[in-house]
Amino acid sequence: MAPSRKQEMGSQLFPLALLAAAHLLSAAAAAGPSVIVIGAGFSGISAAKTLSDAGITNLLILEATNRIGGRICKVPFAGINVEKGANWVEGVNGDQVNPIWTLANQLGLRKFYSNYDNLSSNTYKEEGGIYQHVTVQQIIDTADKVEAAGEKYSESLPVSGRGDISILAAQRLQNHVPSAALEMVIDYYKFDYEFAEPPRVTSLQNTVPLPTFANFGEDVYFVADQRGYEIVVHNTAHQFLKTTKDGVIVDPRLQLNKVVRRIQHYESGVTVTTEDGSVYKADYVVVSVSLGVLQSNLIQFMPTLPHWKLLAIYEFDMAVYTKIFLKFPYSFWPAGNGTQFFLYASDRRGYYPVWQHFEVEYPGAHVLLVTVTDEESRRIEQQPDSLTKSEAMEVLRAMFGKNIPEASDILVPRWWSDRFYRGTFSNWPIGVNRYEYDQIRAPVGRIYFTGEHTSEHYNGYVHGAYLAGIDSANILIKCIKTGNCKYEVKEKDAVN
CATH class of the missing domain: 3.50.50.60 (FAD/NAD(P)-binding domain)
Structure with missing residues (x-):
């Protein structure tokens, strides 16, 4: 030395x-x-x-x-502190204990279980209206079967990674290529929403099964603590x-x-x-x-x-995952059990697709969160927030009608444009x-x-x-x- x-x-x-x-x-x-x-x-x-x-x-x-x-960052918005970066403790209630779950509990971090089980009853059509539960559930069931087949194939691959394929290639092996609006938004929710990049560029071997959930458990908890x-x-x-x-x-x-x-x-x-x-x-x-x-x-x-x-x-890829927060004068979306997460099925894949309300996490805040990723994130970062708000409002009016109130405020993180990050996480x-x-x-x-x-x-x-x-x-x-x-x-x- x-x-x-x-x-x-x-x-x-x-x-x-x-x-x-x-x-x-x-x-x-x-x-x-x-x-x-x-x-x-x-x-x-x-x-x-x-x-x-x-x-x-x-x-x-x-x-x-x-x-x-770093990318764990609270910011003030609409009278509350929200997380513009990491927001969940992911991988809970499994055979192994996620160290972040231990830290969160030691600190008394305010967190809430995220239940996505009812998405089949909360998926909206691009032209307006909501899909029938049975229609969406059939698409989800098919996607789950294709993913299960991909997992078996993944486990058969050599550990070197030389035989690895994309998630999309694994889907093609099952004669399943999501192309209709409803199929695409379910596909987006299953993969892009997790990895911030589409199945065509995401590794099958390193994500199916995903070690975080396989080792630590499949539950995820949303952090909504004003300390951040x-x-x-x-x-x-x-x-x-x-x-x-x-x-x-x-x-x-x-x-x-x-x-x-x-x-x-x-x-x-x-x-x-x-x-x-x-x-x-x-x-x-x-x-x-x-x-x-x-x-x-x-x-x-x-x-x-x-x-x-x-x-x-x-x-390696540096992906972009953008959480857009919108503030309203009052809540107009469905509330109660099984309504927190909802999807918008556009013919344009990844166009304001995954939404979340905070009636439990931030009661009375009247805030919605919509998540976009990848090219949509980059596009949105380069346009004024007023245009992003206009686009989001058009989507919300398609879902909930033309008489909903205008958003009073919007928060659009710009991780990709920030020279100190250049994205949100690796894929x-x-x-x-x-x-x-x-x-x-x-x-x-x-x-x-x-x-x-x-x-x-x-x-x-x-x-x-x-x-x-x-x-x-x-x-x-x-x-x-x-x-x-x-x-x-x-x-x-x-x-x-």
Whole structure:
């Protein structure tokens, strides 16, 4: 292990907190190896806590935004706090316990079981009116049978991923290609609504069956806590970062509004440069930015990452999942048991398809949520909110009549356009498996990688981000404590 290097601060003056952070890294010789964690989302915070628990406390966390939590983010809307990013604890009541479920219960997080069982009675026609229950249920039953056949086929494939096919290809093997409006919205609900990309590009082998539900259980719970879902991240951070009595993080090892633009890496250490001209040196760096950021030009690696690493990063998809909130002067939609989720079957696949009301979660708020993904997300991000509201209102009037009130407010997240995210979560494409997973999380010299996209089984989920941070930190801890820094990437067709 190379000796730690003193942080270079330049000739300009810096705030006291920044000088304190510089002092922390300059004390590396006494405190042990220095590590910079880039990104304070759940993976970055989870990785930093794991390092701290292992006695590696000479840390500096550089976060590009003014907050921690990343894609777990509450925002004020219509007098309540809503989640513009992650919103569910997914995978509950199974044989294994989802670690996020444990954290949520420990914190008393306000959450509600999401029951989708009655969609067959809540699916609306594009031209107006509602489909008969029996008609929709027949489509759902057929889709379930096709998916079950796809699961059997998936389980027969070699673990290497070489025989993997798309979900759509598996459907074609069963002579089932959703094309009518009703078939498409059911197909969208089953796949796009979960993976944010259509079946034609989504891996069969990595999603059918889906490890999250197979391991942790099929139940999902919607988080509707005014403290925000992000308190699970804050709680983790508070366990190793200094805070005030009010829970405000004041630890100088966390630096907000620090946009990393360059990572230079050598045999002896790393140098990180931020957009404001600050320069930091350390022994190691853990990069926890999103896959979308890695695929963009926001951060320059010097020297450039090796081809195998770039290929692993570029062949994965950064999907876009957009939750649009609409506020109304009063509720006009059906309420009560079995009405919370409803579908709109358009001939244009993915056009404002999945809706949700909050009569239980946010009583009296009169708020609806509609979810769009992929190309519709990108299209909507590029148009004014007024046009999006107009489109959504046209859909709602088709469902509930022309006399419904106009929405008074709208919230349209723009994850794809945000240079600090470039999307919402990763989707594993066709043909990738353990080999590519090993490559995407594999270190490059003294640069380590983490994030939900490095989770072999739980990419795209909050628990995937949390567990990935722990896993990646443990790889670095092994390197630091044993001197064994070799990371093995087995051959593509290796059996084990």
